[in-house]
Amino acid sequence: MRPQGVPEDHVKMKAFPFSLDGVAKDWLYFLPATITTWNQMKRLFLEKFFPASRTAAIRKEICGIRQLNGETLYEYWERFNKLCATCPQHQISEQLLIQYFYEGLTLMDRNMIDAASGGALMDKTPNAARQLISNMAANTQQFGFRGAVKGVNEMAIGAGSSSVCGVDNQRLENKINELTTMVRHLAIEQKQQANAASECPATVCGICSSEEHYTHSCPTLQETDANVSGIYTNQQQQYRLPQQ
Structure with a gap:
């Protein structure tokens, strides 16, 4: 944890010597005292232990990597x-x-x-x-x-083609089983994640306990409202005062 008010480069300069060992530590010991900033230290270290030729070689290896x-x-x-x-x-x-x-x-x-x-x-x-x-x-x-590793006798010149084909077929079968297992596990994980993301409590009507509609849309409630409305209309007609 960096102390409050202390620049990050200062912390790097203090911690850097503890990350070195062997030749790198000897190199640091003989550095001139004029190296006072982290940028100077980083540049000199990379020039010493990661020259441009080595960097270019590793970049080329990264670009052309093959299984x-x-x-x-x-x-x-x-x-x-x-x-x-x-x-x-x-x-x-x-x-x-x-x-x-x-x-x-x-x-x-x-x-x-x-x-x-x-x-x-x-x-x-x-x-x-x-x-x-x-x-x-x-x-x-x-x-x-891993697939089955061929023995010395199997790789010898003049070995029967049936033996080589048998080993290749076994290796291919092992690889297919391996891929099938991995895809199955990935499919299970994705399905579990999808279920967890979409899981929500079911909607249950408070009147008839149906999961097909909400309480305010219950047909029973609508029928009751219609009956009450009809009774209220009839009562209004019965008690309506005659027009003069």
């Missing part, structure tokens, strides 16, 4: 986030980050995410798209499992 063969959605999402964290000054917008991640997905996972988003993922806002991917990645970690 590996056999890599689950959760593993791909974690690898992507760790890559972005290694270069905090990549200056790539959130919209482009989601787009690069989406374009690197395998066809099956991309179709699964589009189905869960109710259309195309890129039609959502960056925050909504990130939340959807995070939820689906968490479901993959909780309910998913």
